[in-house]
Amino acid sequence: MNSRTDNQDLITLAHGNGGRHMRELIEQVFLRALGNQAPDAHLDAGALPSHSGALMITTDSFIVQPLEFPGGNIGSLAVHGSFNDLAVSGAEPLALSLNVIIEEGLPIALLERVAAALAEAAGHVPVICADTKVVPRGEGGGLYLATTAVGYQARDATLPPMGLAAISPGDRLLVSGPVGDHGTAVMLAREEFGLSGDLKSDTACVLALTRALRDLPELRFMRDPTRGGLANVCHEIANATGLGVRLSQSAIPISDPTRAVCEILGFDPLYLACEGRVVAVVAENIAEEALRRWQALELGQDAAIIGEITEARRHAPVSLITELGGERILMELEDDPLPRIC
């Protein structure tokens, strides 16, 4: 490979300088991948598609390392992350805005794979505005993305914005599938432990899961257990309601590869990020119905009822009934044990 080829294959500062190289990069990588879903490059601001229902907006930055991992890459992760925040709020995505900060030297082929995954994850939802910057070598982590998603409150959604306030003792907790796969997969991809095997990230859009529950009148709350995992969502619930959360260890789905890796490395999967799961709190009388609805979906076939809301328990707001019948307090996480998983 000669140096001319090298230059064509890697991002240079010229790709960020507002001129022809930048226009060509955007056209050949992002506009090609996005097709009809791409923004109009002539406009400073894009118009939102027509909609009904109150508008919701959510934003996230993505600094995951490595940029690619089994099951996805930073592009699919960025779209799923934003769509999922809308989904658990009872909303449907309407449009996406995209910021791309590229470090000089990034292989263009990698950028193409990211753009393709991003476009596939966005599906029919248009990217209506975007911005690309290139930073010098040594001032970026290869690629950072920021996505802002605008959505509308679905007509059938009964979920109030502060659904947390409706949570009562006796309510049940459900999770839509095995926990901790994303955090474990990214850690393995980063650390090269040689343990990868069948493990892959759960990164996925959870809209099918939230659509399935959101017309249930006694659905209280939904949240995607990302940073800090299932344990963190339980602490959010306990902190916001003043009530307790008691989980049943034997009921919590954990995939075999994640369980094996966590045992070897000493991680607790309850604290590891998911990027394609939903935790829901529902009234006891609809818990079985909610479970059936989730299990009927491909993404929810391993869903389970994993615990319940209790009266306030000041010294053990979140606890786990172990398989041996003991009770273990789940502490609040001070720091993410696996940073840069999103």
Place this chain on the structure above:
Amino acid sequence: MNSRTDNQDLITLAHGNGGRHMRELIEQVFLRALGNQAPDAHLDAGALPSHSGALMITTDSFIVQPLEFPGGNIGSLAVHGSFNDLAVSGAEPLALSLNVIIEEGLPIALLERVAAALAEAAGHVPVICADTKVVPRGEGGGLYLATTAVGYQARDATLPPMGLAAISPGDRLLVSGPVGDHGTAVMLAREEFGLSGDLKSDTACVLALTRALRDLPELRFMRDPTRGGLANVCHEIANATGLGVRLSQSAIPISDPTRAVCEILGFDPLYLACEGRVVAVVAENIAEEALRRWQALELGQDAAIIGEITEARRHAPVSLITELGGERILMELEDDPLPRIC
């Protein structure tokens, strides 16, 4: 200063790990600066304030170096950049989303100054969702921001989204003030030429300027001349319409400090970024009225009619009538001569 104090004064990776340190940083820096305009930290997605008119959305990333410069910092720049893209589209800002990517080691005092400038620039417009990440030393440029602004098409705005299509030969070009101050000020702050003097960035919100013109029925087009400056906007107009743009050198306002610095360093201020100016194209018969309206505003007191639209001129789509009466072709910029000015 002992090391304990040092640690408290600089961003560490722990500030990005989702735990207590991160919560405290966000509360003490961003929520404090934003006051009532801050997002609700309990919600994954914020609701947009009520509005009328079609919604517009725009996004930008900011990697300016240095992070602070005479006249502003990356915080004010990020808000102005997003609001101005809405403003020139005939829209009013409704809400802002904010992404903050901080490099380990950034002084927290600097972050506080950025947050304060950002909050002041946002004014009454709420930041309804936000995300903060910390990247390891050597993987960021101190601080990157990405802002997405949602706005609504103002009721009095006659500006169609594709106002470019209405541009005709004989139309006049106006600029709202001196060009090139932002690019020159950032370059001087970066390069430490010892030439600073009175020079400061023009970074400002241009809403007052766009509000003043947007009900004029024969307003064709507005654009903020950022990267690539005035010359780049003229090429955008020429490229999109197939018509020519002829500027009058003696009419173009350029501040004395910017003129002096550009002469010494060999830069052309017509190609340097502004961050608080508007270029407007209007029908000839309303050009004087548009000029009067701008000159009545503090931000527009140096506004001028600087040129006109001509029939197509294939080999000289954008040209400048010099002070000596000659004609100079303004070439299309291949690369930004001063990268990282926004």
